[in-house]
Amino acid sequence: MSVAEQNAARSSDTARARHRLLDVRKLTKHYPITEGLLRREVARVRAVDDVTFHVDTGETLGLVGESGCGKTSTGRCLLRAIDPTSGEMVFDYGDGRVVDIAKLEGRALKDLRKDMQMVFQDPFSSLNPRWTLLDLVGEPLVAFRVAKGRELEDRVAELLRRVGLRPEYLRRYPHAFSGGERQRISIARALALNPRLVVADEPVSALDVSVRAQTLNLLEDLQQELGLTYIFISHDLSVVQHICDRVVVMYVGQVVEVADTSSLFFTPKHPYTEALLSAVPKPDPDLASSRIVLKGEVADPSNVPKGCAFHPRCPYAVDHCRQVEPKLETLGDGRQVRCHRAHELSLSGVE
Template sequence: MSETLLEVKGLKKYYPIRKGFFNKAQGFVKAVDDISFSVRKGETFGLVGESGCGKSTTGRSLLRLIEPTAGEISFEGQDITKLSMEEMRRRRRDMQFVFQDPFSSLDPRHTVQRILEEPLIVHGAGNSMQRKAAVERLADVVGLAKAHLQRYPHQFSGGQRQRIGIARALALQPKLIIADEPVSALDVSIQSQVINLMQDLQREFGLTYIFIAHDLSVVKHICDRVAVMYLGRIVEVSGKHRLYDEPQHPYTQALLSAVPEPDPDFRKERIILQGEVPSPANAPAGCAFNTRCPRVMDVCRNVRPPLLESGAGHLTACHLYDREAGIRFA
């Protein structure tokens, strides 16, 4: 087993709901509510879930683009939540971000040359000649022509813009790239181009990815291990084959069964969930999924299930798999 690159322990991000004259916090939106996971060097770790489950907040908290409320984030053994802003800024050399929307994440007034050079300038990498050479190499790596460098973002299609976003993230030769829905704004035929590019780059530069997405088929294709989130919590983590073949948490089971397969002969047993995701400002007590779970028990409404190992590297937060839960509750 390869070494751990990133270890997250008890990460929380609460947003206070302020009301009244003194702006007193009347409660919290628990966007990320006590999650822990670790990412190994060289793997692609997927974070999946539906809108509002906290996957993007988690991704941003890891780089402290959003300041976490509590928890520990160790990157190469160093707890980065304790770093000062300046130290953190320098640390981000090794941790980069690719955003979902290639239309709003590139400065429209800068040429591609300038966009790709910026991180090099900010981190004081090389002189202007070296930087120019580096930018040309980057463009080449992601499949952009040299002539493209003098153009502006609006002159490119969505797929090409996402290539620029990826090249920018690669500029400082980071160890970890967090990609938040990098292909969901793209058309199917372009989506596969970008996925293939990301896999090639990973092989070439030994990158580690955290891949945040809602599309379960894309996640299965690109990831090695996957964590499923629901209402700010991780409900299940496992190697992708185990997770997709033998999902344990009733939410994972329902989620996987809901994905339509592009094959008219492939019929699967569909679990249609009733109702909708509750508001994270008012999460149910006990297991967050208890309001929609087809196998809900009494204990689920009172006790939050811990994330426990239920097989080789397979963790599930569900009372169905916790033999001692009944005893503890009684």
């Protein structure tokens, strides 16, 4: 069966049985800060702290937040690029096999790579400059001994065509390509093994403005054709609103709000989400925004404030927020929010 047929088969499968592909429960990644020769732990950076969310097949889940919020660490834990401190990441292959990614080792972990791939932010550093496109895009195929020789070339050419690059470029090196094209190469490589889930970490942030739309459209087209599921990590809320079905908002390692995209953007429930939305500069001079300018800076993940991590910057904070850490609670409509005052506040979203 050719790649295309396999994909077609799978995408019709997924259309029939949309299931929970990945269930992340209480995922935590702490980095100890050590001092001295004996490496005594003096503090810990709570990069990812008790993160829970899930992803269904065929959807695009956005992970948003500012630098240091743990979105990238979360993405890397999911792929076991780094090992989580604790927590579960249950991956359901959909054919009866259900695994906890956090516990996988050796062969099983390698097998997972066939179904989970990553697209990196920086299209320059994520491609080995010494390799040709054939080597780069073909690397996963070679690693899993899927194809070699003539067949490898055909498969890679096919992948290149799929992401809009000419198959004749097989023998070229990445330095001959611009940022936007290199990101296509990265995408082709991520798709080589027909993954179910692609974690895209800021895939368009490093690209020129006029090239971003091409790449976003390509990602959407590929999702349609191949029935892919995306976890889309980004700090750019306009891109997130454009491409994501559901969004997880993170602040200092924690999930503060989870909702489907339109609810989140139009009726945010967490004051941080509201402030984030308000802070985005809008390309429309008439939207003289009544902007909420937050005080202070993102909290230091090695020294998280007591109570709600957001309280020092929150315009709605009350004493309770300073004392007690809020839990992520599920509201009536299935939305989740980590805020004591979620029920009483009426926050404004985008126009």
